[in-house]
Structures are given as structure tokens and as C-alpha cells.
Amino acid sequence: MSARLARRVLLLAVALGLSACALPPRAPDAAGQPYWNGRLGLQVDGDKPQSFSAGFELRGAPHAGELSLYSPLGATLAQLRWAPGMAELQADGQRRQYPSIEALTQEATGTALPLPALFAWLDGKPAEVPGWQADLSRIADGRLVARRSEPLPTAELRIVLQQP
Template identity: 55%
Template sequence: MPGLFGNIVSPLTGTLRHRWRGWLVLCALWLAGCAQPMPSAPAEENSWNGRIALQIDGQASQSFSAMFELRGTAQAGGLVLLSPFGNRIAQLDWKDGHAQLVSGQDTRTSDSLDTLIQDVTGTRIPVTALFSWLKGTQASATGWQADLTGIADGRLTARRDDPQPTATLRIALTP
């Protein structure tokens, strides 16, 4: 008889184990839902992301658009350009008068950040002024005029009239 009784108890014991495991999992999930999240590190003050578009007018009109992540300052920082699918198109890093551009398998370095930005976008962009504009401060840049009226809503438009061809830079920041 002990063998028969053992067969009856085993399935019951197994069922009870499964119920206890279920209750333990349920309690663990409930406790996890009550837990307070750990405070995250503060966002970098000079950090922006969103969409960037550049239109260059002329005989051979060019346009460029991408998602972007920008950090740092005009003296030291980085810019990552991403496709609409989130694939990295190019990464530009600069510091101490040196800049490096990584695009696909190619890596280029230069003493001129402006030169590498021109290689990526097709025209010169006033980096120092751009950082000021993104902070909502008007800054002068030869040939460029920035419209900061939409910066509180995360919108920036800048237009270059000189030198030709004209160029329009549009930025929409992600909140």
C-alpha cells in the first residue's frame, strides 16, 4: 500500500509546489511594481537629439537629413548621425583642435572640425554659433541668420545667404 499512497501524494505535492511557486512569482512581481526606481544620472547639460535637415540650393541642389545626437561644446564634443531606422551613418568627435570622423568602415582625422563637417553635410556649418543657438542665444556667424523664435518648442531654423549657394538648416529637437 505505501506504493499506492506514494503515487497519490506525489501528484498532490507537485501541485502544491507549483501553486507556491506561482504565489512566489506573483509576490515578487508585486514587490517589483512597488519598488522606487533608482535615480538616474542627470542628463548632460550640453546634450541634444532630434532631427536635422540641411538644404543646399544651387544648380545641383542637395539635401541631407538624419536623426542626430549632439553633446559637448564647440571645443570638445561629439555628433552622431543616424538613419531613420536608427543605423549609425556617421560619428564625429572633436577635442583639443583635432577631429575624427567615422563613417561605415572609413575613419578620417583632421585638425579642422569645419572640414570634416563639410565632408559629412556638403557645406560649412557654424559649430560655435550652433551650440549657442541650441541654448536659445543669438550668435553671429558670417553669412548665417538664425531664427530662434521656435527654440522653446524645440525648433531652430538657420539660413546662409553668403557665400552662395544658399543653405537652410532645420533642427527639430526631441523632448
């Protein structure tokens, strides 16, 4: 997978995690894990500004989970899976392994993303992450916006959860 594609996929994941619109968690999936779905958008400003949007499904917890990203027509764009000591990115017919979800997001976006905070934000709970600010004021409406001001580049993640 090209570095550019990996960055786009990870930016999507960041957008999901940081600008997530959140309602209380939807009913657990068949395995009993927390589950959210909806649309996310990520914008990263920098030398080469990028923006991305996709449908998503997020299952699991900060220590082990899965994030799937979908095109507007429902095609799978990427799947991220993580567990203690490993992370995996599957996209464009290729699979890449990483020692952690932080390492995966670092390579894909140029910075490690606060996925553990995303789970708290989606639950409507504040979580402190250096450089990030999450607006939880519309979480009851299924909307979340998270912005990163430092380190550069700045980023904005927007999430709109699908209403039950």
C-alpha cells in the same frame, strides 16, 4: 569615404547646427556634458542641390564634442568628434582625420560650418555668424531654422528637438 558621402554627412551636421530646433539643454549626459537629440534636415542649393535628413545626438561644447547621425531605423550613419587640434569623421566603415572641425566641415560641405554658434542657438542664445541667420523664435518649442545666404551655395538647416 567618397567625397560625395563626406559632403552628405557634413551637410547633415550643418543642418543640425544651423537649423536646430532648440529647447533649453536637456539634462547633461552621464559625463555631465550638455546633450541634445532630435531630427535635423539640411538643404543646400547650388550647381548640384542636395538635401538630407537624419536623427541626431549632440554632446559636448564648441571646443570638444560629438555629433552622431542616425537613419530613420536607428542605424548609425556617421559620427563626428572634435577636440582642440583634431576632428574625426567616421562613416561607411571608414575613419578620416582632420586638423579641426572647420576643416572637416569645409571638405564635406564645401564651406566651414559654424558649429560653435550651433551650441549657442540650441541654448536659445543669438550668435552672430557672417552669412548665417538663425530664427530662434520657436526655440521654446524645440524648433530652430538657420539659413545661409552667403557665401554661395545657400543652405537651410532645420532642427526639431525631441521633447523630454
